[in-house]
Amino acid sequence: MNPLPSQSERSPLVIALDALSLLAFAMLAFRWMVVMPSHADARGGWLLAAALCASLLTDLASGIIHWGADTWGSEQWPIIGKTLIGPFREHHVDPKAICRHDLLETNGANALVLLPVIGFAGWLAGHSHLAATFTSMLLGVSSLLAVATNQIHKWAHRDDAPAVIRLLQRTGIILGSAAHAEHHRAPFDRYYCITHGWLNPLLTRIRFFRAMEAVITRVTGAVPRREDLGNLAAVRAGRRIAVGPRAPRERHNLRPNAGSLSPLGTRGDPRA
Numbered sequence: 001m002n003p004l005p006s007q008s009e010r011s012p013l014v015i016a017l018d019a020l021s022l023l024a025f026a027m028l029a030f031r032w033m034v035v036m037p038s039h040a041d042a043r044g045g046w047l048l049a050a051a052l053c054a055s056l057l058t059d060l061a062s063g064i065i066h067w068g069a070d071t072w073g074s075e076q077w078p079i080i081g082k083t084l085i086g087p088f089r090e091h092h093v094d095p096k097a098i099c100r101h102d103l104l105e106t107n108g109a110n111a112l113v114l115l116p117v118i119g120f121a122g123w124l125a126g127h128s129h130l131a132a133t134f135t136s137m138l139l140g141v142s143s144l145l146a147v148a149t150n151q152i153h154k155w156a157h158r159d160d161a162p163a164v165i166r167l168l169q170r171t172g173i174i175l176g177s178a179a180h181a182e183h184h185r186a187p188f189d190r191y192y193c194i195t196h197g198w199l200n201p202l203l204t205r206i207r208f209f210r211a212m213e214a215v216i217t218r219v220t221g222a223v224p225r226r227e228d229l230g231n232l233a234a235v236r237a238g239r240r241i242a243v244g245p246r247a248p249r250e251r252h253n254l255r256p257n258a259g260s261l262s263p264l265g266t267r268g269d270p271r272a
Contacts, residue, residue: 010105018108025111025118025147032122032140036133046130047137054141055196062149063193063200067209070188071224072216083109089227092188098154106154110147118143145195153194156180172198189225 066088075086090097098106117139124136152174155161161169169176175197182191182200191200192209203209213224 015104017112018104021108021112021115022104024115025143028115028118028122029140029144032118032125032136035122035125036136036140038125043130043133046134050134050137051141054138055145056199057138058142058145058149059193059195059197059199061146062195063203063209066192066194067212070192071209071213072222074227092184095157095184098150099158101154103151106150107147110150114143114147117146149195153180156194172196187225 065084069085069088070092073081073085075081075089077085121136121139121143124132124139127133127136155165156169156175156177157180165174168174172179173196175194179197179200180191180194183194189209190204191197193199193203216222217224
């Protein structure tokens with residue numbers, strides 16, 4: 001797996017785009033927060049429900065995107081391979097890599113993608129009817145949580161997160177390192193949600209992602225985590241540097257071919 005470019009290797013154009021995206025998002029979010037209260041009176045219950053729905057939807061969306069990047073496709077794909085798939089899969093090998101990304105690299109891409117959403121939320125906030133107010137709250141809170149998801153994920157891997165962040169993690173308001181450690185146990189196929197992490201136990205219990213994989217495989221013939229199946233060294237490295245308690249060793253049914261990597265990262269014996 002090719003390492004991702006460090007901040008010093010990123011082009012000035014990309015850095016400038018990340019900075020402008022974050023600035024534009026902050027301005028639109030501020031406008032939404034200023035306009036929104038003007039129609040929020042006597043609708044507290046509806047707005048609370050919208051905010052809760054936004055939290056659940058954002059958590060689910062973060063899980064689906066994370067699962068998709070981990071499970072399907074190749075980092076060699078144009079654009080999406082290097083910007084989405086590659087970073088998630090590198091993260092299994094080196095979970096601390098995300099801690100070396102600065103503010104722009106961590107959050108710039110999310111801000112760029114979410115500009116239309118927070119902009120639309122701000123436009124809806126100027127309308128007084130209930131449907132517009134509810135939708136504005138739903139989209140606004142979702143945008144704020146989604147733009148912060150990579151930062152929340154980064155905090156879950158830091159050993160020196162700020163005290164207020166550790167408090168939010170301990171209370172379960174945002175994803176914490178102990179909860180996220182479940183994902184970093186080989187073969188990295190569960191606990192994908194990285195905003196709050198609230199939905200992880202439920203989705204694992206009902207086998208939500210396994211069911212989706214079965215449907216996609218049946219329809220397309222694609223094999224989930226195909227690249228990981230051929231990269232057992234990543235499994236070994238993931239165990240060694242996993243976040244949280246050391247994961248127990250797991251048995252693999254894959255029989256290495258001659259010259260291939262075994263689960264221990266050594267060359268397979270042709271006589272095995």
